[in-house]
Amino acid sequence: MRDYYTVTVNIPGGIVSVGTLQTVLSLAYEARVRQVRFGARQQLLMTVHYEDMRWLEKDFKQHGIRYETTSRFPNIISSYCGEDVFKTGAWLRESEYHTVLDQFDYQPRLKVNLSDANQSFTPFFTGNLNFITSPEPHFWYVYVRPKQTNRLFRWPELIYTNDIGRLAKAIEESMLDQEHQSEDTLYSAVTNGRSFITQPATQDVDLPEFSLPYYEGFNRYGHRSWLGLYRRDEQFSVAFLLDICTLCLATRIGELCVTPWKSVIIKGIEEKDRAKWSRVLGKHNINVRHAANELAWQTEDHTDDGTRLKHFLIRYFEKNDTRTFGLCFGVQTRPKSEVFGSILVRKRPLLQLGQLALLSVYDLYYTENFNPNSRTYHRFEKGLLKIHLPAQIDRLCRTYSSRRLRETSEALSVRSEESPVQILSVPPGHQCPHCFTLYDERYGDVLSDIPAGVSFDNLPDGYTCPTCDAPKTDFVAIALPDPAVL
Known part of the structure; x- marks a missing residue:
């Protein structure tokens, strides 16, 4: 008999209601679990001693909580964790994510990825079924990767949002139960006797250039803030997460997001509640100022x-x-x-x-x-x-840096040859080293009511980064590019 069991609780799309997470964590705490992790597929992981496992299993079943001690059912992952707070596309929003996830009334045996094509925070092709938004509203690319292979092929058609769950189930049954693996035989088996709302897929998805946003600490978006939580050892205290759940419920935040980077993002924090969140972080000695690398x-x-x-x-x-x-x-x-x-x-x-x-x-x-x-x-x-x-x-x-510098230099050289530019005097900029927010005196800082033309030296001593609240003294001077050559 094993001394410990690794228990996985799947969090479809990386979206979990605060009430559900609170229940799971409370039952885990009763089973003497004091630390949990979040997995690369946005799931919750915990290690349970065999003496406590039977009681936890009984409690999970009573509360209708699905769990695994094997890896038979991989979690569905999505880019929803970056919705609103990072770069997103034109039509994919919270409602579309939930519409798709609600269609999975079964536990997929294949890895399913749901991705906004305009972001690079979550992976596109680590799944067996990879659904990626197309420029056509409410239609998705489908890229299929047979299990335990690196072979990837594009489905001949774009699939409509409301048919994703049905198509995924049909592909899974054809691939796993009927053992169709090649592109042509799989497509024939799936479409035989079934109809889906589709459009022709005439070209491959245009992958965005990779850029990992800074996803830790307090960051403003609109009139609210989001909080990213990362732990160096990947271990989150159950007591800390329970306090987070309690505060979410008290401040009317209904859900949390788990990221593929094994971190947590909490959206919709009101400015009036920032002090409460800071107190919880201080109570558990949580640092949110790690280096970007x-x-x-x-x-x-x-x-x-x-x-x-x-x-x-x-x-x-x-x-x-x-x-x-x-x-x-x-x-x-x-x-x-x-x-x-x-x-x-x-x-x-x-x-x-x-x-x-x-x-x-x-x-x-x-x-x-x-x-x-x-x-x-x-x-x-x-x-x-x-x-x-x-x-x-x-x-x-x-x-890598040399290659990027060479590509940038070549691009600037081409632009310079196309049209001569006037050489302007560009003032230095100052950048936050934590989240890379830039202060440029030519534009000022609208969020902090700083008008254009105010130099960095003339900013008030109490000035802080409008994104992550880092103090003015943390900013570093950098050379800004000349807009005339950009």
């Missing part, structure tokens, strides 16, 4: 090996001031697991006796154009010892 990592679920390697590499980055802007990193320690990253570290045994790895080495890969949504990997180095890994990742980061 620390947030750009995805590790596997159910293992601490990848997390330890991540911390080892981050220490090197901090010591050597390695530039990682525009990149995200994945750490893969198991051969069949999947992580999301533009730079991928794969651990493998150099020598192995049965299940025992005597010596581990690391292979280093990067994706096509360093876009983490690409399914094409290029090997950069292989067989690295752990001590040599940080310097090689640093070298790969520099390769």
Whole structure:
């Protein structure tokens, strides 16, 4: 008998009602669970001692809470966690996400991804069924990846929002029960005797350039704020999350969002309630000022090996001031697991006796154009010892930065040749190092009632970042591009 069980509670689309989460956490606490994690597929994970497992199972069943101790039913993931707070498309909104999720009245056996095509916060192609918004309102691209393969093909048609659940179930039955794997036979099996609302898919989805937003701390959007919560060890205290649930209910916030970066986003925080949230963070000693490059990592679920390697590499980055802007990193320690990253570290045994790895080495890969949504990997180095890994990742980061600089320089050169420009004097800008918000005196700061023309030095001493509330003293001076050449 196992001493501990890993329990997974799926959170479809990464959206969980506060009341449901409070119930799950309360029952877990009664089962002596004190720490929980969130997984890369936006699910809730907890480790339960076998003596407490039967009581937790009984309580979960009484409350109608679905759970797993295996990985038979992967969670549906979605980009809803970034809705409103990050870049989103023209027509996909909260109601459309819920419309799609409500169609899944069964537990999918295939991995399902729902993605806004205009964002890069959540992955597009890590699922077996990948639904991505098209420019045509309420129609979606469908990309199918057969289980345990890296082969990806586009469905011949765009699918209407209200038919996504039905199509997903039909593809799953044809692929898993009838074992249709090729594009043509799968399409024939699914459409035989079934009709869906579709439009022709005439071209592939246009992938956005990757840019990971800063998703931690308090950030304003409109007249409200959202709060991103990240933990270095990926462990969230159950007591802290229960206090979060209590405060959400008291301030009329109905749901929380879990991200693929194993963090939590709470939307709709009113300005009058900011002090209450700060008190809860202070009570549990929660820090929300981690460096941006620390947030750009995805590790596997159910293992601490990848997390330890991540911390080892981050220490090197901090010591050597390695530039990682525009990149995200994945750490893969198991051969069949999947992580999301533009730079991928794969651990493998150099020598192995049965299940025992005597010596581990690391292979280093990067994706096509360093876009983490690409399914094409290029090997950069292989067989690295752990001590040599940080310097090689640093070298790969520099390769990426040099490529971007060269592409930018070539683009500016072309524009300069097309039309001569007048050289203007551009004042320096100042940037928040935490969320990268820019203060440009030519435009001022509308949210803080600072008119255009006020230099940074003349800002009041109490001025704070309009996005994350960092103090004025944290800002750093940067050179701004000349708008005449942009």
